[in-house]
Amino acid sequence: MTLDFRESPEAESLRDQLRTMIADLLPEEFVGGFTDDPADMETTKAFCRELGSRGLISLTWPSEYGGQERSTWEQMALREEMWANYEPRGAQYMNVNWVAPALMRFGSQEQKDRHLPAIAAGEEIWCQGFSEPEAGSDLASLRTAAKSTAGGWEISGQKVWTSYATVAQWIFLLARTDPAAEKHRGITVFILPLDRAGIEVRPIRSMVGPHHLNEVFLDGVWAGPEDVMGEVNDGWRVVRETLAFERVGIARYARCERLLLEAPTALGDRWSALPLTLTARWAMALVHTRLARTLAYRVIDTQSSGRVDPGDVAAYRIVVTQLEQEVGEVLMDTLGELSPGDPDEPSKFVRAAEDHWRYAQASTVASGSIEMQRILMTRSMELGRR
Numbered sequence: 001m002t003l004d005f006r007e008s009p010e011a012e013s014l015r016d017q018l019r020t021m022i023a024d025l026l027p028e029e030f031v032g033g034f035t036d037d038p039a040d041m042e043t044t045k046a047f048c049r050e051l052g053s054r055g056l057i058s059l060t061w062p063s064e065y066g067g068q069e070r071s072t073w074e075q076m077a078l079r080e081e082m083w084a085n086y087e088p089r090g091a092q093y094m095n096v097n098w099v100a101p102a103l104m105r106f107g108s109q110e111q112k113d114r115h116l117p118a119i120a121a122g123e124e125i126w127c128q129g130f131s132e133p134e135a136g137s138d139l140a141s142l143r144t145a146a147k148s149t150a151g152g153w154e155i156s157g158q159k160v161w162t163s164y165a166t167v168a169q170w171i172f173l174l175a176r177t178d179p180a181a182e183k184h185r186g187i188t189v190f191i192l193p194l195d196r197a198g199i200e201v202r203p204i205r206s207m208v209g210p211h212h213l214n215e216v217f218l219d220g221v222w223a224g225p226e227d228v229m230g231e232v233n234d235g236w237r238v239v240r241e242t243l244a245f246e247r248v249g250i251a252r253y254a255r256c257e258r259l260l261l262e263a264p265t266a267l268g269d270r271w272s273a274l275p276l277t278l279t280a281r282w283a284m285a286l287v288h289t290r291l292a293r294t295l296a297y298r299v300i301d302t303q304s305s306g307r308v309d310p311g312d313v314a315a316y317r318i319v320v321t322q323l324e325q326e327v328g329e330v331l332m333d334t335l336g337e338l339s340p341g342d343p344d345e346p347s348k349f350v351r352a353a354e355d356h357w358r359y360a361q362a363s364t365v366a367s368g369s370i371e372m373q374r375i376l377m378t379r380s381m382e383l384g385r386r
């Protein structure tokens with residue numbers, strides 16, 4: 001397989017356009033939307049509306065959904081620019097990565113008409129109601145029950161670790177509609193507004209910031225046939241495809257590379273005084289960012305020719321999540337060599353590095369743990385050998 005690393009003029013010009021937007025619209029101190037400061041979340045919302053007004057959320061969508069049908073490589077350039085700049089789309093990146101593709105593939109005409117224009121305009125935030133207290137890696141064990149009643153369902157149960165549920169308007173919810181069926185069957189996807197009666201969101205305080213982790217309780221929540229995505233009892237198929245979209249959509253290596261490259265400038269004169277063992281780890285981490293980038297490009301290359309290899313996707317995810325943790329450690333050890341500054345006013349680099357380290361602790365668990373990715377990769381290799 002050969003890979004051409006030259007970027008198209010269209011992708012280069014898109015990067016220029018995005019860099020200008022970022023310089024014009026983001027406050028100098030912005031390190032992401034998920035901080036304790038509510039102004040950061042508002043910045044992401046305004047940024048998304050601007051992206052939407054320029055058609056940059058629906059960049060690759062088919063024209064029938066109002067998209068520009070631009071290439072997966074341009075989409076890749078957009079992802080890299082976003083992640084290198086602390087993901088100013090906030091929770092919206094999920095819409096681009098998997099909510100909109102799932103709607104296009106499985107949604108009813110009414111659902112497409114309702115949601116795709118709102119997503120393209122940068123106006124809707126979604127959350128993913130999959131995990132439950134006893135159903136994470138073994139997601140098909142989920143117990144949230146949708147009981148059939150006259151003309152619809154009543155849904156009761158509990159979701160956990162639901163990112164962005166405090167700021168989202170919609171939940172992509174999995175519930176069991178046929179308790180007698182084998183566990184991978186009998187699951188249905190419901191798309192529900194979070195303000196529907198019977199839904200309660202409770203934030204979980206954690207080191208990944210105020211919006212990431214929540215519990216969602218459902219108590220007799222009404223759902224009609226119009227709230228079902230895809231076929232009743234066929235939700236597992238939707239989930240399998242949705243997760244494949246989700247796992248490759250995040251260019252975290254771009255942020256890793258940016259932070260590593262900023263470290264020498266941020267340390268100034270003190271950089272040359274760092275122990276050689278630490279600068280050697282810094283250099284190795286930089287090599288690993290290039291490795292993760294190459295693996296991402298390999299997945300995009302196969303995707304752009306219409307195929308997806310789940311083994312490649314899992315390999316990328318393993319490498320990029322381990323990279324995040326490696327970079328987090330290198331950055332924290334580097335900061336440890338700084339003389340203590342004013343703790344009330346840490347620099348942007350210190351805040352960004354610290355934020356990166358905290359989130360990196362969870363990255364080998366979120367979106368499917370690293371152990372499950374290894375299992376997926378092994379299975380895919382075994383299938384390939386047959």
Ligand SMILES: Cc1cc2nc3c(=O)[nH]c(=O)nc-3n(C[C@H](O)[C@H](O)[C@H](O)COP(=O)(O)OP(=O)(O)OC[C@H]3O[C@@H](n4cnc5c(N)ncnc54)[C@H](O)[C@@H]3O)c2cc1C
Pocket residue numbers: 127128129130131132133134135136137138160161162163164208212362363365366367368369370371372
């Ligand atoms: C920051 C963050 C954000 C998240 N956001 C969301 C969200 O928006 N929506 C959502 O639905 N979920 C979300 N999750 C949940 C995430 O998908 C689950 O945490 C993950 O799938 C693991 O499930 P679990 O926590 O139940 O752990 P378990 O499944 O109980 O696993 C515990 C440990 O056992 C290992 N293990 C389990 N089974 C096996 C096996 N068969 N072989 C080998 N090892 C195994 C796991 O790899 C893991 O190390 C989020 C999690 C985090 C950390």
